[in-house]
Amino acid sequence: MEILPLGVWxxxxxxxxxxxxxxxxxxRRGLDIFGIAVxxxxxxxxxxxxxxxxxxxxxxxxxxxxxxxxxALAAGICVFFWHRVLERLNKPVMVLDALGLGVFAxxxxxxxxxxxxxxxxxxxxxxxxxxxxxxxxxxxVVEIPRVLRDExxxxxxxxxxxxxxxxxxxxxxxxWTAAIGVVAAFSIRVISVWRGWRAPRAxxx
Amino acid sequence: MEILPLGVWxxxxxxxxxxxxxxxxxxRRGLDIFGIAVxxxxxxxxxxxxxxxxxxxxxxxxxxxxxxxxxALAAGICVFFWHRVLERLNKPVMVLDALGLGVFAxxxxxxxxxxxxxxxxxxxxxxxxxxxxxxxxxxxVVEIPRVLRDExxxxxxxxxxxxxxxxxxxxxxxxWTAAIGVVAAFSIRVISVWRGWRAPRAxxx
Amino acid sequence: MEILPLGVWxxxxxxxxxxxxxxxxxxRRGLDIFGIAVxxxxxxxxxxxxxxxxxxxxxxxxxxxxxxxxxALAAGICVFFWHRVLERLNKPVMVLDALGLGVFAxxxxxxxxxxxxxxxxxxxxxxxxxxxxxxxxxxxVVEIPRVLRDExxxxxxxxxxxxxxxxxxxxxxxxWTAAIGVVAAFSIRVISVWRGWRAPRAxxx
Numbered sequence: 001m002e003i004l005p006l007g008v009w010x011x012x013x014x015x016x017x018x019x020x021x022x023x024x025x026x027x028r029r030g031l032d033i034f035g036i037a038v039x040x041x042x043x044x045x046x047x048x049x050x051x052x053x054x055x056x057x058x059x060x061x062x063x064x065x066x067x068x069x070x071x072a073l074a075a076g077i078c079v080f081f082w083h084r085v086l087e088r089l090n091k092p093v094m095v096l097d098a099l100g101l102g103v104f105a106x107x108x109x110x111x112x113x114x115x116x117x118x119x120x121x122x123x124x125x126x127x128x129x130x131x132x133x134x135x136x137x138x139x140x141v142v143e144i145p146r147v148l149r150d151e152x153x154x155x156x157x158x159x160x161x162x163x164x165x166x167x168x169x170x171x172x173x174x175x176w177t178a179a180i181g182v183v184a185a186f187s188i189r190v191i192s193v194w195r196g197w198r199a200p201r202a203x204x205x
Numbered sequence: 206m207e208i209l210p211l212g213v214w215x216x217x218x219x220x221x222x223x224x225x226x227x228x229x230x231x232x233r234r235g236l237d238i239f240g241i242a243v244x245x246x247x248x249x250x251x252x253x254x255x256x257x258x259x260x261x262x263x264x265x266x267x268x269x270x271x272x273x274x275x276x277a278l279a280a281g282i283c284v285f286f287w288h289r290v291l292e293r294l295n296k297p298v299m300v301l302d303a304l305g306l307g308v309f310a311x312x313x314x315x316x317x318x319x320x321x322x323x324x325x326x327x328x329x330x331x332x333x334x335x336x337x338x339x340x341x342x343x344x345x346v347v348e349i350p351r352v353l354r355d356e357x358x359x360x361x362x363x364x365x366x367x368x369x370x371x372x373x374x375x376x377x378x379x380x381w382t383a384a385i386g387v388v389a390a391f392s393i394r395v396i397s398v399w400r401g402w403r404a405p406r407a408x409x410x
Numbered sequence: 411m412e413i414l415p416l417g418v419w420x421x422x423x424x425x426x427x428x429x430x431x432x433x434x435x436x437x438r439r440g441l442d443i444f445g446i447a448v449x450x451x452x453x454x455x456x457x458x459x460x461x462x463x464x465x466x467x468x469x470x471x472x473x474x475x476x477x478x479x480x481x482a483l484a485a486g487i488c489v490f491f492w493h494r495v496l497e498r499l500n501k502p503v504m505v506l507d508a509l510g511l512g513v514f515a516x517x518x519x520x521x522x523x524x525x526x527x528x529x530x531x532x533x534x535x536x537x538x539x540x541x542x543x544x545x546x547x548x549x550x551v552v553e554i555p556r557v558l559r560d561e562x563x564x565x566x567x568x569x570x571x572x573x574x575x576x577x578x579x580x581x582x583x584x585x586w587t588a589a590i591g592v593v594a595a596f597s598i599r600v601i602s603v604w605r606g607w608r609a610p611r612a613x614x615x
Contacts, residue, residue, distance in 0.1 A: 026353075033405050034359040038336075038352055041329070049259065054459065056468030058261025059322060066325040117469060120476040124451070131448075135550075140340070142349050144552050147448055148436075154444040200443050231558075238610050239564040243541075243557055246534070254464065263466025264527060271530040345545075347554050 006175055007107050010182075011048055011061070012071050014103035017096040018133040019044035019075025020086070024093050026076075027083045029141055039137055040076030041069065047132030051108045051125060055115045094193055097134060097146070098156070102185030105130035105160035106178045119165045126161030127154055130185075152192035160185030211380055212312050215387075216253055216266070217276050219308035222301040223338040224249035224280025225291070229298050231281075232288045234346055244342055245281030246274065252337030256313045256330055260320045299398055302339060302351070303361070307390030310335035310365035311383045324370045331366030332359055335390075357397035365390030416585055417517050420592075421458055421471070422481050424513035427506040428543040429454030429485025430496070434503050436486075437493045439551055449547055450486030451479065457514045457542030461535055465525045504603055507544060507556070508566070512595030515540035515570035516588045529575045536571030537564055540595075562602035570595030 022043025026036040045062045052060030062068040079086060108129025112122035131147045131154060138145040147153050160181040167177030191197070227248025231241040250267045257265030267273040284291060313334025317327035336352045336359060343350040352358050365386040372382030396402070432453025436446040455472045462470030472478040489496060518539025522532035541557040541564060548555040557563050570591040577587030601607070 029353075030406065031353055032403065034357070035353045038359055053258055053463055054469055054473055056261070056466070058263075059259055059320065059326075063259055063317075063322055063326040063330055066323050069325055069329055112473075115469065117473055118476050120479055121469075121473040124479055125473055139344060139549060139552075140350060140353060142344075142347060142552060145550060148439075148441055148445045148550060152444070154448055198442065201440065234558075235611065236558055237608065239562070240558045243564055258463055261466070263468075264464055264525065264531075268464055268522075268527055268531040268535055271528050274530055274534055344549060345555060345558060347549075347552060 006178060007110055008061075010103050010107040010178065012067065014100045014107065014133075015044040015048070015062075015068055015071045016075050017103070018047070018100035018137075019072040020079055021093045021097045021100065022133070022137045023076045023079035024083060024086065025137055025141060027079060033080060036076045036080055037073060039140060040079070041072045042140055043133045043137035044072035044075060045069070045133070046136035047104045047108070047129045047134075050132040051111060051129040054125060054128075055111065055117075057111075057115070091193070095190060098186050098189035098193075099182075100133065101130045101153070101157050101189055102160050102182040104133070105157040105185050106164050106181040109161040109164040109181075110174065110178065113165070113168050119169070123158060123161040123165055126164065127157045130157035130160070150193070152188065152197050156185045156189035156192065159188055211383060212315055213266075215308050215312040215383065217272065219305045219312065219338075220249040220253070220267075220273055220276045221280050222308070223252070223305035223342075224277040225284055226298045226302045226305065227338070227342045228281045228284035229288060229291060230342055230346060232284060238285060241281045241285055242278060244345060245284070246277045247345055248338045248342035249277035249280060250274070250338070251341035252309045252313070252334045252339075255337040256316060256334040259330060259333075260316065260322075262316075262320070296398070300395060303391050303394035303398075304387075305338065306335045306358070306362050306394055307365050307387040309338070310362040310390050311369055311386040314366040314369040314386075315379065315383065318370070318373050324374070328363060328366040328370055331369065332362045335362035335365070355398070357393065357402050361390045361394035361397065364393055416588060417520055418471075420513050420517040420588065422477065424510045424517065424543075425454040425458070425472075425478055425481045426485050427513070428457070428510035428547075429482040430489055431503045431507045431510065431544070432482075432547045433486045433489035434493060434496060435547055435551060437489060443490060446486045446490055447483060449550060450489070451482045452550055453543045453547035454482035454485060455479070455543070456546035457518070457539045457544075460542040461518045461521060461539040464535060464538075465521065465527075467521075467525070501603070505600060508596050508599035508603075509592075510543065511540045511563070511567050511599055512570050512592040514543070515567040515595050516574055516591040519571040519574040519591075520584065520588065523575070523578050529579070533568060533571040533575055536574065537567045540567035540570070560603070562598065562607050566595045566599035566602065569598055 019040040022039035023036045026039040048062050049060045105126045109122050109126030112125040135145040163181035163184055224245040227244035228241045231244040253267050254265045310331045314327050314331030317330040340350040368386035368389055429450040432449035433446045436449040458472050459470045515536045519532050519536030522535040545555040573591040573594055
């Protein structure tokens, strides 16, 4: 069996959990099975595709190989059959979204560094990879994207990406750095929702 | 006179009919002549541009040559002057949209195979080419895209793309395969609206 | 100190003023500091990134170098601290938006010509560069983009781009052509709002 590199595993995991979150949004909106497939694919693949198009890594792996697409569709099929179980779990879209956020922030930032981008743009592209799927999902059902509605969303992705950049600068193990980045981004996001953390607003007159 | 390959004719036809659909949406929204031009161009060109950006075929033909742009603008001009005639036809946006859907599904899938993509991603990119223009048109006027609202929309595009992939696998004539794919996608879409076909929904509790 | 070419200065100026307009929209919507950063970056960078992705100039300069990102963030920070001063100015979002519109129309058209595009597609890509940031900003807060709502918006950008194409065809100085293009697009936009110019609509029955 082919040994997949870490980045591919991260991408597939992120694709699956974002795919679930997209499909759950589709079910809540009462969309049919094709609407579920569209939102699974959009939420699962959009972040990585945007990253690859910006890096000039075309065609993106999500199109060159079937495994990403099958992963997103598998997420949609799981939701189609078991969405009542999934929704009984507490805030499942939020938690899966947080996991996808961390995974894609790390994988997007790692790939950007690999393509020779500077640290700061690598962080931005990590964040964009992380929020891209959710933005596509929310715009398709004409909602203000979560990245703008929710507190401490872009920040969580940013922390994950900063950890990757710091790890690369300090020459640490990419695997450990990735794991710490994902855990950090996920934890910050989940805890911030749980504790109701709020980011500062511009002072009103 | 230059002999254009089949793919170019399909793209130009799809650009024109989607351009008409975009312009009709603009007229219904009471937009001015520039809004009509923007929606003609967005609806007519977005699908192909997204396809070419994903394939790395940049700059996309829609930008390298003037003919695509002129085609979309011609669609906008036709609507500006004759929109009352066009709207008196029954459900004209739906029918033109269905034709554009079939044409772009086929051309998008053919071009993806040409660029060496696997069959499954080629089908996805065909569907994305087909729905991209309509998504751009609907998002610009802040409506939920038709691909999510309407039954059997993505499915129709998918059937067209599957026929192209099957034809290529069986080594059939590309021209005939394309024609059958367009007719199949168009027919499924139009008949599904006419007969009120519905796709299955996830069972509610 | 490094001497930056004209195109880079135009891009940085456009990034800053569109960044301000994005951040002001975020403050009006009551978004937190990360929402402000997201809208500054989206409004400031989206037009140029779309242009570069279409031209195949990847990774776009906005990602390869940190200066674009820092410029957009600086715009967000300015708004965070001084938005009350900025809003007391008359119609500040509109005026800054008009300046960004002119600057990006010119820089987008110049870069397209440099990449060997035909005059007509170069004008379109100039307009797309000019309106892209505003479209991203407005879609993210789920508003119909200004390019569709406001009169004479795409037209103003188009005039700026046409002046660039005409100047290149007549072999005039790129610097002077750029300056005239920016001033023309900006003036047409501002005067059209001030005087309430309206573009023709399709005749209703």
